[in-house]
Amino acid sequence: MPDWLFAVLAAAAVVLCTRSIRVSGAGLRLAVLYVVVMNALMLWVVWKNGPSWSLPAVGAVSLVAAVYNLLAALRTTMGRIQRIGVPVFRTLVRRVADARGPQAMGVCVLFSGIVVLTAFTDDEHPEGVQFHVLPGQDCPFCLLEDQIRDFLGEADPLLDEYRGHLRTGSSRHLLVRRASAAEPWAGRLRDRAYYRVPSAARRPPCPVHDPLLAA
Structure with a gap:
């Protein structure tokens, strides 16, 4: 050759x-x-x-x-990232909850203070499309914890588990899913090395989470 x-x-x-x-x-x-x-x-x-x-x-x-x-x-x-506001975020979450199933949704708070939502509801929102809520007046941790309460209930131990990780500086990824609308929601927390709590300068003041993160 x-x-x-x-x-x-x-x-x-x-x-x-x-x-x-x-x-x-x-x-x-x-x-x-x-x-x-x-x-x-x-x-x-x-x-x-x-x-x-x-x-x-x-x-x-x-x-x-x-x-x-x-x-x-x-x-x-x-190209798969869409920036949205809090009202659209809540609308997408409701769309996931109202879908017939199977349904899955992931929410996490990045070190930048951005709330990332990955929702799988229909052909318009296929797997891999992410929705980013940029830092603003709403506490990103409150937005995530609202999803734990709404989908899993106020007494779900996942809420305390999530806050326990926040105290250590780790911002875990919440994943909730169910196979059909007839089944209950199940949730778990996923860990990644780069899921860190954003600094105080990258998130708005919050009477609930500021004392928690300062502990």
């Missing part, structure tokens, strides 16, 4: 593999890991078997392909 053909095939393989990983549906962090491993393997193959000039050439193609696909993935992610 001519040296130039080997380099072209290697570069084409890098581009195709990088794009395949991006459109595979893997999460962003997992996709980045796959791309790094795949590129390292391809460059090792080129280094072992190709001419000396092919390594920097394929490496440059690999870098361009990785950056391009990373930006494309970020654009796709940002």
